[in-house]
Amino acid sequence: MKRNAVTCSRTGLLLLAVLTLTAAAPARAGTWVHGIEGTRGFQLWVPTGYQADTPLPLVVALHGCFQNPSQFAGLSRLNEKADAEKFLVLYPNQATFANPTQCWNFMLVLNQTRDHGEPALVVGMVEQVKRRYAVDARRIYVGGVSSGAVLTGTLLACYSDVFAAGMIGAGAMYKAATTISGTGFAMLFGSIYHPDDRGWDAWVCSGRPRHTVPVLVVHGTKDSVVSIVNGRQATRQFLQTSDYGDDGVANDSIRPVATQVTRASVPGGRAYTVEDYVYGGSLVARHIEIQGMDHAWPGGDSRYPFADPSGPDGTSIMWDFFRQHTRN
Numbered sequence: 001m002k003r004n005a006v007t008c009s010r011t012g013l014l015l016l017a018v019l020t021l022t023a024a025a026p027a028r029a030g031t032w033v034h035g036i037e038g039t040r041g042f043q044l045w046v047p048t049g050y051q052a053d054t055p056l057p058l059v060v061a062l063h064g065c066f067q068n069p070s071q072f073a074g075l076s077r078l079n080e081k082a083d084a085e086k087f088l089v090l091y092p093n094q095a096t097f098a099n100p101t102q103c104w105n106f107m108l109v110l111n112q113t114r115d116h117g118e119p120a121l122v123v124g125m126v127e128q129v130k131r132r133y134a135v136d137a138r139r140i141y142v143g144g145v146s147s148g149a150v151l152t153g154t155l156l157a158c159y160s161d162v163f164a165a166g167m168i169g170a171g172a173m174y175k176a177a178t179t180i181s182g183t184g185f186a187m188l189f190g191s192i193y194h195p196d197d198r199g200w201d202a203w204v205c206s207g208r209p210r211h212t213v214p215v216l217v218v219h220g221t222k223d224s225v226v227s228i229v230n231g232r233q234a235t236r237q238f239l240q241t242s243d244y245g246d247d248g249v250a251n252d253s254i255r256p257v258a259t260q261v262t263r264a265s266v267p268g269g270r271a272y273t274v275e276d277y278v279y280g281g282s283l284v285a286r287h288i289e290i291q292g293m294d295h296a297w298p299g300g301d302s303r304y305p306f307a308d309p310s311g312p313d314g315t316s317i318m319w320d321f322f323r324q325h326t327r328n
Contacts, residue, residue, distance in 0.1 A: 030083060037124040039098070043069040044129060045089040047082040057087040057139035058129060059322065060122060060155075060163075062148030064170075064306065065103040069093050072145070075297050075304035076315045085319060087139075090129055092122050106150040107183040112175050114158040114205055118151060123159055141322040143167030143216075145297050145306070146226065150176065153234060156213055157202030157241065164327035165214035167318045170223055170295050172230035173237035174202045190229030199240025200250070211328065212242035212254065212279075216286045216321040218314060220293025228289065235287040239277060242284050254279045258287070269310035270298075283324055288317065 030048035034041065050056065059082070063072035069091030073079050082089045094102045104111075104118055111117035122142075129135060142163045144152040149171025156166040157174040175198050176191035177183040185192070203209070215238040219231030236256045243254040258275035265271040270290050277285040290298055290311050298311030 035125070035128060037092075037128060038121050040095055040118075040121050040125075041093045042125045043073075043091045043093065044133075045073065045079045045082055045091070046133070047079075047086055047088065049083070049086060050088075050133075052134055055134045055136040057141065057322070058090060058126065058135045059087055059319075060090045060092070060126060060140070060142040062092060062104065062122075062142065062144030062151050063094070063102070064144070064146030064148050065101045066305065067102060071304055072148075075300045075307055077301055078315050081315050081319055085323075087319075088129065088133060088135065090125055092125055094118075103147040104151040106147060106154060107177045107180055109178055111151070112154055112158075112178065112205075114207075119154050119158055122151070122155060123162060126162065138327045139164055139322075139325075140327070141165050141167075141325075143169065143318050143322075144171065145169040146171060146295065153202075153238075156215060156238065158205040160206040160209055160211070160213045160245070161327075165216070165322050165325040167216040167218065167321065168231070168234050169218045169297060169314060169318075170220065170226050170231075171217075171234065172226060173234040174198050174205075176230060176233065186230065187226050190227055191233055195233045195237035196240045196250075198237045200244065202237065202241040203244040208248070209245055210248060211245050212282065212284050213238055213245060214242075214282075214284055214321075214325045216288070216318060218288045218290070218298065218317065220290045220296060220298075220308070220311075222292050223295045225295035231287065231289070235275075235277075235285055239285055242279075246279070254284055264312070266299075266310060266312050270308075270312070272312055283321075286321055288312075 033044040142155050149168040152166050153174045177186040217231050217235045239256045246253045259278045260276040262274045272290040275287040296306050296308035299313035300307030302309045
């Protein structure tokens with residue numbers, strides 16, 4: 001390790017790359033790259049066909065409790081989608097010393113603000129990848145499941161200048177709870193805070209930006225861990241955030257009323273409802289409820305925990321939403 005550092009110390013930038021990414025050169029296509037940002041590790045999937053001169057979208061994928069990046073990748077099959085559609089996937093890893101169950105600590109106030117805690121570590125990982133790989137900075141997305149979904153909400157709220165869109169899967173709205181005991185209540189019954197108030201808080205956390213914050217919310221109607229109320233609150237909260245971002249005031253220029261509702265089903269599987277919120281010709285939010293699904297990733301690989309193979313393909317749903325959004 002010391003010899004490598006000496007060898008690479010010819011330039012400070014190269015030394016930094018060695019210390020933060022385990023690969024000393026751009027990885028082979030279709031491979032894992034491991035790295036560290038502060039006190040957290042991460043895994044990066046570099047898709048088949050990656051070319052250093054062709055900027056690609058980047059998806060940040062946040063695992064849930066009792067998971068790690070490799071397990072979430074297997075559950076979601078996100079790497080296969082990345083190979084097919086050509087995008088990079090960054091998987092931050094929660095450390096067991098920070099949370100023995102590997103849940104993201106979204107309920108701590110430190111992790112609900114900009115430039116602090118776990119959100120700042122994730123954004124630091126994004127910056128590392130941008131320095132090392134060809135990333136289209138206008139097409140950086142974030143999505144997660146369970147605790148990773150709640151952290152996704154924080155990242156969308158506080159870093160809407162970084163992320164073009166996000167997916168909250170079986171999660172909750174921004175600052176749904178600010179204590180451990182409050183988290184337990186919110187998971188069972190929904191947050192005691194009004195989504196419109198948290199919509200304001202989210203807008204402020206990003207510095208009162210003048211743009212919308214596109215969000216996809218997916219939740220099962222029989223979620224026994226995180227009440228379905230949380231998905232509805234998350235949708236309304238980000239619609240309120242976008243209402244502020246649209247023209248700087250809360251004037252219902254973007255309203256919590258679906259402009260289109262469709263129903264579909266998986267052959268031999270679950271039915272689901274899709275509510276779209278289209279304003280100004282743009283899909284600002286999409287809310288999907290999957291009938292009978294518990295706390296799970298829809299369409300996930302059954303070899304992994306928290307999979308519901310009878311649901312629609314959550315990974316395709318997520319990517320189809322993301323690809324419609326580019327940050328100006």
